[in-house]
Amino acid sequence: TQQLLSGRGPRPKPFRVTNADRSVKKGIMADVLEDLMNKVGDSLSVACVGALVLDEDGTxxxxxxxxxxxxxxxxxxxxxxxxxxxxxxxxxxxxxx
Amino acid sequence: TQQLLSGRGPRPKPFRVTNADRSVKKGIMADVLEDLMNKVGDSLSVACVGALVLDEDGTxxxxxxxxxxxxxxxxxxxxxxxxxxxxxxxxxxxxxx
Incomplete structure (x- = not known):
């Protein structure tokens, strides 16, 4: 019953996350930054995630x-x-x- | 009787799936990822499907x-x-x- 009032919190959005040499790119759903940080480690086999930056300009x-x-x-x-x-x-x- | 209430689950969507050298492309309907994975193997004669990626950027x-x-x-x-x-x-x- 705690989830009856939906619409709470951000909805999950799709992201495309690449590794540092751009050899692998994965589609990953996440609703908050921490969620994405956790998922990219598994998905892209990164043992120790340091940062997420925009691919286009490194932001x-x-x-x-x-x-x-x-x-x-x-x-x-x-x-x-x-x-x-x-x-x-x-x-x-x-x-x- | 469990499927009487339809509208449950995703509806099938059309996809266009190409092989690795882009020599063949097929229109395939699928509702879930596993469904598509199963169908592409037959449709494109791929014995051992490793991955599905977006053609545009390899995601x-x-x-x-x-x-x-x-x-x-x-x-x-x-x-x-x-x-x-x-x-x-x-x-x-x-x-x-």
Whole structure:
């Protein structure tokens, strides 16, 4: 009965999360940042998740508030501790909308 | 009698599934990810289905939740175990909306 009043909390959104060398990308659903942080470790076999950043420009997604502003299917990169984001070398009109 | 109340569960959606070298593409209906995984093997003569990924960017579709967010006629690629997604070489205005 505790879930009768739905509409509470954010709804899960789809994200696309890649690893640091962009060799693997996974579709992952998450409702809050912590949820996504937990799931990316398993899904992408990252032992120690250091940070989530936007793939397009390396913007760090550190806060729940900013996380909630991301659109469906935002592309993120998971970084292990000590790793750094690097720009894509060849991206001709990669995410033209 | 358990299925009298229909409307339960996801409705079947159309997908367009290509093989790894994009030489064959098939329209396939599926309601859940497992359903699609089973059907693509037969339809595209893939003996051992390793993964389904989005054709546009190689995002792995591993979870039922993420699968359910895909739109009608999403284009997927079926990969045999050990195979990898590669981007399309010539994609002028590939995902123009």
């Amino acid at each position: 760090g997604v550190d806060t729940e508030e900013f996380f909630q502003t991301l659109p469906d299917n935002a592309v993120l990169m998971v970084l292990e501790k000590g790793h750094k984001w690097t720009p894509q070398t060849n991206s001709p009109s990669r995410d033209q909308l | 792995g579709v591993d979870t039922e939740e993420f699968f359910q967010t895909l739109p009608d006629n999403a284009v997927l690629m079926v990969l045999e175990k050990g195979h990898k997604w590669t981007p399309q070489t010539n994609s002028p205005s590939r995902d123009q909306l």
